[in-house]
Amino acid sequence: MAQHDRRQPTRSARNPGPGPHSFYTGCMVSTPPGALERALKANHKYASGRPSPQRSWAPQMALVLCMDARLDPVQFLGLQYGEAHIIRNAGGRMAEAIRSLAISQALLGTAEVAVIHHTECALLGLTENEIRARVQRERGTTRVLPDFLPIADLKDSIREDLTLYRSTPFVRQDIPVRGFILDIQSGRLTEVT
Numbered sequence: 368m369a370q371h372d373r374r375q376p377t378r379s380a381r382n383p384g385p386g387p388h389s390f391y392t393g394c395m396v397s398t399p400p401g402a403l404e405r406a407l408k409a410n411h412k413y414a415s416g417r418p419s420p421q422r423s424w425a426p427q428m429a430l431v432l433c434m435d436a437r438l439d440p441v442q443f444l445g446l447q448y449g450e451a452h453i454i455r456n457a458g459g460r461m462a463e464a465i466r467s468l469a470i471s472q473a474l475l476g477t478a479e480v481a482v483i484h485h486t487e488c489a490l491l492g493l494t495e496n497e498i499r500a501r502v503q504r505e506r507g508t509t510r511v512l513p514d515f516l517p518i519a520d521l522k523d524s525i526r527e528d529l530t531l532y533r534s535t536p537f538v539r540q541d542i543p544v545r546g547f548i549l550d551i552q553s554g555r556l557t558e559v560t
C-alpha cells in the first residue's frame with residue numbers, strides 16, 4: 368500500500384510548494400516509525416542518572432509560539448530553567464493558547480506575554496478551505512472540523528492575535544503583551560508593532 372506523504376501541504380497558486388528557503392526542499396525528513404520508542408529509552412537513561420531536582424523556579428512570562436520542531440525557544444531566547452511557560456500549537460495562535468494563558472496568569476503569576484510566529488511556517492499561505500479539505504481527505508470524514516487558523520501574512524496574524532488577546536477579559540490587560548516574527552534562517556526576532 369502506498370504511503371501517504373503527510374508532510375506536503377496542499378499546493379495552490381498562493382502556496383506553490385517548495386521555495387528556495389523552504390523546509391520542504393530537503394531539510395525535513397519523514398519521522399521514522401519508532402521515534403517515540405527511542406525517546407522513551409532516552410528518558411529511561413535520563414531519569415536513571417538524574418539527581419533529585421532542587422532547582423528553584425518562578426515563571427515570569429508566557430510565550431505563545433508554533434509547535435514547529437525547529438523552534439527551540441530555550442536556545443533562541445536564552446531561557447533559564449523555570450522562567451517561562453511555553454504554550455505551543457500549530458502556528459502559535461492566540462485562539463488556541465488563551466485558556467493556558469489565563470491559567471498561567473491567574474494561577475501561576477506570569478506577568479508578561481510574547482506571541483511568536485515564524486517564517487516558513489507550515490500554515491503560511493494556506494487557506495482554511497485547503498487545510499480543511501486536506502484533513503477531510505486524509506481522515507475520510509466530512510464532519511465539522513475546528514478552525515485551523517491559517518496564516519496569510521505574518522504581521523497580520525500577529526496583529527490578529529494581539530487584538531484577540533486585548534479583547535479577552537479573562538487575561539491580564541495590565542501587563543506587557545508583545546508580538547514577534549522569528550526568522551527561521553537567522554534566528555532573529557523582529558517585533559510587530
Ligand SMILES: [Zn+2]
Pocket residue numbers: 433434435457458459485487488489490
Ligand atoms: Zn509554524
